[in-house]
Amino acid sequence: MSVKTRFINTLIDTDELYQTAPCGYFSLSPDGTLIKINQTLLAWLGYTEEEMIGEKFTMLLSRGGQVHFELFFWPLVNVTKTVKELSYEIVRKDGSSLPVLLNATAKMTPGNKIAVVNAAVTDITERKSYELELLKAKKIADSERKRLEFMADLTPEMIWTATASGSVNYVNARFCTYFHCERTDTRAAFILSKVHPGDVRELLGQWQHSLVTGNILQKDVRLMNRSGYYEWHAVKAALFVDEKGGGTNWFGSCSNIEEHMDQLRKKDEFISIASHELKTPVTSLKAILQVLDRIKDENASPALAGLITKANRSILKVHTLIDDLLNASQMKDGELEFNKTRINLSELIGDCVHHVRIDKRYEIVTSGDTSLTVLADEGRIEQVLTNLITNAIKYAPESLVIAVHFEQHSENVRVEVRDQGPGIPADRIPHLFERYYQVNTSGSTYSGLGLGLFICSEIIKRHGGRIGVESTEGTGSTFWFTLPV
Numbered sequence: 472m473s474v475k476t477r478f479i480n481t482l483i484d485t486d487e488l489y490q491t492a493p494c495g496y497f498s499l500s501p502d503g504t505l506i507k508i509n510q511t512l513l514a515w516l517g518y519t520e521e522e523m524i525g526e527k528f529t530m531l532l533s534r535g536g537q538v539h540f541e542l543f544f545w546p547l548v549n550v551t552k553t554v555k556e557l558s559y560e561i562v563r564k565d566g567s568s569l570p571v572l573l574n575a576t577a578k579m580t581p582g583n584k585i586a587v588v589n590a591a592v593t594d595i596t597e598r599k600s601y602e603l604e605l606l607k608a609k610k611i612a613d614s615e616r617k618r619l620e621f622m623a624d625l626t627p628e629m630i631w632t633a634t635a636s637g638s639v640n641y642v643n644a645r646f647c648t649y650f651h652c653e654r655t656d657t658r659a660a661f662i663l664s665k666v667h668p669g670d671v672r673e674l675l676g677q678w679q680h681s682l683v684t685g686n687i688l689q690k691d692v693r694l695m696n697r698s699g700y701y702e703w704h705a706v707k708a709a710l711f712v713d714e715k716g717g718g719t720n721w722f723g724s725c726s727n728i729e730e731h732m733d734q735l736r737k738k739d740e741f742i743s744i745a746s747h748e749l750k751t752p753v754t755s756l757k758a759i760l761q762v763l764d765r766i767k768d769e770n771a772s773p774a775l776a777g778l779i780t781k782a783n784r785s786i787l788k789v790h791t792l793i794d795d796l797l798n799a800s801q802m803k804d805g806e807l808e809f810n811k812t813r814i815n816l817s818e819l820i821g822d823c824v825h826h827v828r829i830d831k832r833y834e835i836v837t838s839g840d841t842s843l844t845v846l847a848d849e850g851r852i853e854q855v856l857t858n859l860i861t862n863a864i865k866y867a868p869e870s871l872v873i874a875v876h877f878e879q880h881s882e883n884v885r886v887e888v889r890d891q892g893p894g895i896p897a898d899r900i901p902h903l904f905e906r907y908y909q910v911n912t913s914g915s916t917y918s919g920l921g922l923g924l925f926i927c928s929e930i931i932k933r934h935g936g937r938i939g940v941e942s943t944e945g946t947g948s949t950f951w952f953t954l955p956v
């Protein structure tokens with residue numbers, strides 16, 4: 472040992488360190504008698520050194536603790552010579568108890584017998600109270616979970632939850648009765664086997680998209696009930712975001728909308744029959760009125776001429792409405808046929824604009840590559856364009872300039888109809904292309920059945936294109952569609 476080390480050693484008072492360490496120390500003879508104990512442990516216990524030395528350590532333990540000490544502590548010391556983190560409750564002089572952890576090592580005689588056992592005692596009061604708090608919090612969480620599950624079981628809808636990555640981890644009672652399954656039947660393969668084959672792909676696609684973006688999932692699908700029949704359900708799921716902003720669980724529901732769909736089917740049937748029946752008489756009425764319109768100036772009084780003009784306008788509206796209804800039901804049933812030819816887009820747009828430009832107040836500005844052509848049904852694409860332009864006039868009447876622009880984007884042609892009208896609220900946009908959807912139905916002065924955009928979207932989809940809208944409230948809307956070149 473160097474002089475320097477020896478000098479440093481003289482400065483370290485190991486006995487003081489032993490006595491005042493933040494943990495308790497004691498030593499036992501092989502029969503369990505206390506032969507040394509530090510001040511820290513004495514202070515914790517409330518005994519003096521004289522009261523402790525010569526006593527058995529087990530006097531500090533409860534009856535149960537004593538049994539444990541004999542059954543575990545000593546056998547461990549004898550076999551492995553060390554004891555790690557055994558938990559005991561030590562009884563203080565005043566009768567209160569102190570939760571501790573014991574670590575001990577045995578020192579052996581040259582004949583390999585235990586000479587002495589040195590032990591360290593750690594106070595785990597704080598740890599115990601944390602554990603207690605945790606236990607309490609777990610109990611509260613458990614009872615909260617049970618409360619929610621009780622509520623979920625009462626609702627007539629199917630309720631489920633899934634992990635952030637999309638594995639279903641809870642289903643309510645209704646789910647089990649509907650699918651005739653156990654609560655544990657949450658495997659993706661089982662659930663997907665209950666979805667109508669015609670809906671699986673789109674449902675999975677949208678679910679994947681929601682998992683990536685965190686957006687709400689909303690989709691109507693057919694699910695097979697316990698009797699093997701499919702019924703329509705509205706599936707909805709939203710990501711629950713915790714206070715820290717991290718997504719934790721998906722909460723989902725499946726509401727049975729079979730009755731609603733059935734009513735819709737009946738309504739469709741009625742509309743289809745009624746519009747078929749109305750079409751013929753209205754067409755002949757329209758023809759008669761057109762003839763009257765042509766000869767009105769020759770024979771009729773000015774009052775009659777005025778009435779004929781009004782009747783013509785009204786019959787045109789009725790005719791358009793019936794056309795919309797017929798188109799919509801044919802679209803839905805996939806009955807509409809397309810007669811595709813190569814058409815020049817600029818010319819087609821020119822024709823449309825010419826037809827719609829009834830009111831001289833509106834200026835329709837067109838721009839784009841005049842050589843662009845597409846393979847499409849001329850009449851149907853004209854119908855789409857006419858609809859978008861008349862909508863701009865109808866729903867954005869203050870916007871006196873309507874811009875129609877077309878250009879090629881790689882394999883597609885994109886056509887835009889832009890107005891500077893009131894725009895459309897963002898929450899309405901996802902529904903715009905649904906059947907019978909109208910943004911503002913209260914006291915509306917506009918004619919229409921909410922079918923125009925539905926028909927447009929079906930026509931475009933059946934051409935292999937896409938349709939959409941970008942709109943900002945107060946700024947205007949840009950309706951667009953694409954067609955493959």
Ligand code: ADP
Pocket residue numbers: 862863866867890892893894895903908909910911918919920921922923924925948
């Ligand atoms: P309709 O056949 O009754 O006119 P559409 O399907 O064409 O219905 O349009 C659906 C809804 O979209 C309308 O109720 C209207 O509120 C809204 N809409 C369509 N075009 C525009 C536009 N250019 N600006 C504002 N709202 C529009």
